[in-house]
Amino acid sequence: MQQRAASQAIRNDLAGQRFKRCEIRNNVFVIERQSPTGPTRNAIQTGLPGVFLSGLVLLAAVTFLLVRRILLPQMRYISLVADYFPLFLIFGIAFTGILMRYFTKIDVTAAKSLAMGLVTFHPTAPKEIGGIFYAHLFFVSILLAYFPFSKLMHFAGVFLSPTRNLTTNTREKRHENPWNYPVPVHTYDEYEEEFREKMVEAGLPVDKPLEKTAGNTI
Numbered sequence: 190m191q192q193r194a195a196s197q198a199i200r201n202d203l204a205g206q207r208f209k210r211c212e213i214r215n216n217v218f219v220i221e222r223q224s225p226t227g228p229t230r231n232a233i234q235t236g237l238p239g240v241f242l243s244g245l246v247l248l249a250a251v252t253f254l255l256v257r258r259i260l261l262p263q264m265r266y267i268s269l270v271a272d273y274f275p276l277f278l279i280f281g282i283a284f285t286g287i288l289m290r291y292f293t294k295i296d297v298t299a300a301k302s303l304a305m306g307l308v309t310f311h312p313t314a315p316k317e318i319g320g321i322f323y324a325h326l327f328f329v330s331i332l333l334a335y336f337p338f339s340k341l342m343h344f345a346g347v348f349l350s351p352t353r354n355l356t357t358n359t360r361e362k363r364h365e366n367p368w369n370y371p372v373p374v375h376t377y378d379e380y381e382e383e384f385r386e387k388m389v390e391a392g393l394p395v396d397k398p399l400e401k402t403a404g405n406t407i
Contacts, residue, residue: 240291241290244283244286244287244290245287247279247283248280248283248284248287251276251279251280251283252280254276255273255276255277255280258272258273258276271339271340272340274335274339275332275335275339275340275341278328278331278332278335279332281324281325281328282325282328282329282332285321285322285324285325285328286325288321289321289322289325293319293321295317295318295319295321295322296315296317296318296319298317299315299317299318300315300318300322302315303315303318378396381395381396381397382397385397385399386399
């Protein structure tokens with residue numbers, strides 16, 4: 190009986206300790222939720238907020254691709270406007286996003302009201318947002334509209350690649366396009382036989398010399 194009573198007392202003591210721990214945790218959580226400065230770990234934070242590597246990596250990668258196309262002669266020779274335009278758009282999105290995140294703060298409530306107005310087809314233009322947000326939104330909208338018609342759509346080809354979707358038995362079986370129609374070919378021998386005289390007159394080399402004809406020596 191004494192052992193049972195001692196065991197029950199120990200169980201009650203452990204249960205009371207667990208209850209106190211839960212109560213302390215709940216009180217700390219309530220204090221953090223109700224504190225105007227946020228949790229304790231944010232109270233000692235000064236200056237800029239924590240840096241997100243995703244934005245910096247995106248900006249660095251786009252800058253590298255843009256500088257490579259400008260400085261390398263080989264890349265500059267084959268680059269078109271369609272190659273520079275998406276890079277400038279992505280650079281503008283990353284740059285304006287970093288400005289809003291770390292330097293030029295915007296009113297998040299006003300941005301939310303603008304987004305909800307666009308979703309519900311009742312757009313509003315709050316003045317508290319600032320021009321940098323509209324520049325960011327402009328770059329994003331242009332990129333979304335330009336995306337289906339740009340080279341950026343090539344990423345979808347990864348999922349449509351024959352090497353990914355077809356059976357890789359090219360060593361055992363020759364795969365031919367079933368809808369290819371027979372194409373008449375013109376071999377080089379036939380081409381030379383047809384244009385040998387003109388090739389000789391133009392000074393082009395021929396595999397078979399031009400035959401001598403009566404009264405004409407070549």
